[in-house]
Amino acid sequence: MLKVNFLPFPVLKTDRLLLRRLTIADADTILALRSNDQVMKYIPRPYLKNKQDALELITLFDDKIENGIGINWGIAFLDEPEKILGIIGHYRMKPEHYRAEVGYMLFPEFNRKGIVSEALQKVVEYGFKKMKLHSIEAILDPENIASEKVLLKNGFVKEAHLIENEFYDGHFINTMIYSKLNR
Numbered sequence: 001m002l003k004v005n006f007l008p009f010p011v012l013k014t015d016r017l018l019l020r021r022l023t024i025a026d027a028d029t030i031l032a033l034r035s036n037d038q039v040m041k042y043i044p045r046p047y048l049k050n051k052q053d054a055l056e057l058i059t060l061f062d063d064k065i066e067n068g069i070g071i072n073w074g075i076a077f078l079d080e081p082e083k084i085l086g087i088i089g090h091y092r093m094k095p096e097h098y099r100a101e102v103g104y105m106l107f108p109e110f111n112r113k114g115i116v117s118e119a120l121q122k123v124v125e126y127g128f129k130k131m132k133l134h135s136i137e138a139i140l141d142p143e144n145i146a147s148e149k150v151l152l153k154n155g156f157v158k159e160a161h162l163i164e165n166e167f168y169d170g171h172f173i174n175t176m177i178y179s180k181l182n183r
């Protein structure tokens with residue numbers, strides 16, 4: 001079975017981006033991100049309501065990192081490392097299957113600038129080379145066409161379109177699963 005150690009925390013860089021660990025100093029930004037209607041439109045998770053919620057989420061992220069069960073990075077520009085544009089990470093790890101789910105969210109003003117794609121490439125590379133994953137999946141709302149395009153552009157393939165397979169906020173929702181294999 002796969003064993004992953006995220007310590008020391010892996011800071012990742014691309015041509016434009018810095019993927020860094022979130023800190024309590026990022027709480028206001030995480031609150032703004034996770035309470036933004038556009039950001040959360042296709043994400044079946046509760047909105048954050050206050051700064052305490054954001055601090056608790058950052059603590060949850062830290063716990064997952066410390067225990068090797070998940071990792072999140074704050075996405076920033078290299079020349080503005082303190083300003084978080086969004087987050088990306090490996091969630092719902094399945095170490096017995098050498099598989100993890102990748103997820104991401106970005107403030108709307110940074111959409112359609114290649115930021116998610118650039119960050120995703122680096123996070124997938126990290127997942128395959130450092131974490132030794134065999135496959136990475138992404139689960140998305142079938143109406144999230146922009147996210148689907150990012151995944152297809154980055155070599156993910158559609159595995160499934162599930163009908164009313166999750167229950168959230170009083171109703172059943174559909175999901176699609178895309179994945180990429182470490183070949």
